[in-house]
Structure formats: structure tokens, C-alpha cells
Amino acid sequence: MEELDLNMESIARRFEQSAELIRRCGPLLAARIAQATELIVRSCRAGGAVLVFGNGGSAADAQHIAGELVGRFLLNRPALRAVALTTDTSVLTAVGNDFDFASVYARQVEALARPGDVVWGISTSGNAPNVMAGLVRARELGAKTILLSGQGGGAAAAHADILLDVPAAHTPLIQETHVVIYHVICQQVEAALAQP
Helix, strand or coil, X not given: CCCCCCCHHHHHHHHHHHHHHHHHHHHHHHXXXXXXHHHHHHHHHCCCCEEEEECCHHHHHHHHHHHHHHCCCCCCCCCCCEEECCCCHHHHHHHHHXXXXXXXXXXXXXXXXXXXXXXXXXXXCCCCHHHHHHHHHHXXXXXXXXXXXXXXXXXXXXXXXXXXXXXXXCHHHHHHHHHHHHHHHHHHHHHHXXXX
């Protein structure tokens, strides 16, 4: 079997790049992460829901977030109302077929979101039309919006009450940092709701 000629320095450098970006985001985004946590805690205490969505890897992140909130992150506590709008293939394909793919999240937000709920879009570029449409519809319905994105938040930033934008343009680095950001939020939400 032929041995691969792998560059160990480039592998180690890749870890360093990710760690450095994550390190920079702590102080840069801490205040906005606290604001996002407050929105979610306030909504959960009022019986509200968190609706999360994105495309591709961000769709997987949406499911991860919903799983942490419905299940648990670190503490045993009551389940929180959270739904990943990425998982119902019948709804996604019906809306995509009968309307268009840009409507797949806006239509679900219209069906499920209520004033005071939190609608959380994820897009590394911030330019995904369906993510932006979901945030727009959420605001029209009186829900609060969070956008988790790359640098600047793209076109969707204008529709976010809280923008959590990672200062990078390289998609894998952005996605790796997103995991840390939403894990911190889930931990903070859980800790706040565990208090009497």
C-alpha cells in the first residue's frame, strides 16, 4: 500500500488558525453572546420557542442547537421549546416545490413563530436567500432574531436583532467557531434557567 506524503506542518497550522480565531472571538463577541442569551432566556421563561435554521453544515448546526436545548447541555433540567426548521423533509420539499427554495424557512416561521419567540438563522456568508427570508418574516411577526454568520453578516445582517459574526471569510474556520459560540450560548441559557 502506497504511503501518503502528508504535510504535518500544514495540519498543525490548521489547528492553530482555528484556535486563534476562536480566541479572538471571545472578547469580540462576549457582549453580543450575552444579549443573545438574554433573548433566549426571556423567551423560554415566557413559554416561547427558539426556531433555528441554515443550509448544509449550518443546517446540521441548527439541529445540534435544538438538540442541546430540547435535551440538555450539561445540566438535567426541563426541556426547552426549540425546533430545527431543517428536519421536516415533507415541509421543505412541499414549500420548495409549490413556492420556491427561498421560502422554505419563511413559510415555517410564519406557521410556528409568535411574538417574543427567538428565530435564529445561520449562514456563513449571511447571503443565503432562505435564511434572510426567514429572519424577515420573523420580524414581521414580532419575533426576535439572531444571525450567526461570517464577517459582517452579509445581506441578512440588516434583519438581525443580534448579529454574531465571526471575523473571517473562510467557511470551515467560520463553522468551527460557530460551534464554540452556540455551545457557550447553550451553556449560559441552561445556567440562567437553572437558577430559581
